[in-house]
Amino acid sequence: MVSRPHGGRLVDRTVSPKRRERLLEEARELPRIDVNESIAADAANIAHGVYSPLEGFMVQEDYINVLDQMRLSSDLPWTIPIILDVDPEDIVGVKDGDDIALYYRDEPLAIMRIEEIYGWDKKEYAMKVFKTADPNHPGVAKTYKRKELLIGGSIDLLRDPPEPFENIRLWPKETRVLFGTRGWKRIAAFQTRNVPHMGHEYVQKAALTFTDGLFINPLVGWKKPGDYRDEVIVKAYKALIEHYYPKEVVVLSVLRMEMRYAGPREAVHHAIVRKNFGATHFIVGRDHAGVGNYYGPYEAWEIFREFPDLGITPLFVREAFYCKKCGQMVNEKICPHPEEFRIRISGTKLRKMIMSGQKPPEYMMRLEVARVILEHPKPFIEEDEA
Amino acid sequence: MVHKDMTEKVSIEIKRDLYDKAKKFIEEQGGFSSVEELVEFLLEEVLSSEESEERGLSKEDEEKVKERLRALGYI
């Protein structure tokens, strides 16, 4: 059977059509706070149970617990604070217990009951979440640009933010029904922010060999310059699945959530989120959610030892490479041959090839996947866009 | 409530070998973090046949979800 939601119950903070009418009117009378794409995505994720058991943006007690203990105040594992930052002038005259309206792209998105307004120390946040205060780290840099106060409290979502990938965006209540309908009991989830190369395919198929289904769940939303564009990732996966996967054992759907590049802590966050989608197993890559050299290659594996009560099983699949002697994709554990026979597939190397318009060799990337990327005029996010 | 687990807990006793079997089941199948969670789930399954709300989705909601999944080609 599919996983129980984190905390036992799938949160639903969406409103019925009838209530929506009334609340929309109410929202127009309330103090207004405009939120950006990432916060709007978080609000939708809260309301649709992606972040169960959270019913709103974190209050201070949970915020501090998550920073210090990697757990909510209820002791449930939780590693990345889900917070809403505001400028003091945004909330002049607003106090604890008040309702406010969150607006996104000039439309009311949600009503929030403010439980608490509190200050935060961004440097402390950076040190604890990212293990560095270095502003060259993309997640840290983004944190330093955030606003000075945090507001915590439950939300009621009035509408979903606009989603360009609507027809491949599923919420947890939908994936749960879907997995159930397909009769899957063991479901391996794969997190990604990349186009698939042969190494990814190997890891996914290794996991699929001893589970019933594979849930490929790429992140769409804010990423750093140099990362692949969302539509390229989606098209590349569609091509891979169409040509190389049995369709009845794979589900591809996107999740709008910003990348934080928080390495080990983010790996656990990614696992919890996929547990809420119903996955029973979560594939954790080498240097999962890492960036640069901020995290050790296996730190994202080691952190899972601290969470025996996570409720989703991490799968530590070793990195795959092509071995000329074995004549196939293998990993450290199953190939006895020395380094000279091994061809490593690095994302960086692939990126360079693609940037220069070169087609990667087929042992690195499927032809159909490479074609999708090379056909795109600008497959990467550029410096001034992020 | 954003965070607090509001439900007060009580202890119950079950046979050791059943407990061990449940533990093994969890280790092999995943999906639950403890025997307690499994027991709570099973109890809820049984008790909620009358109050389908507790299980999250009503029959009607489930049908709506399936309709969307069919329209998108997932089933």
Ligand SMILES: [Zn+2]
């Ligand atoms: Zn070999």
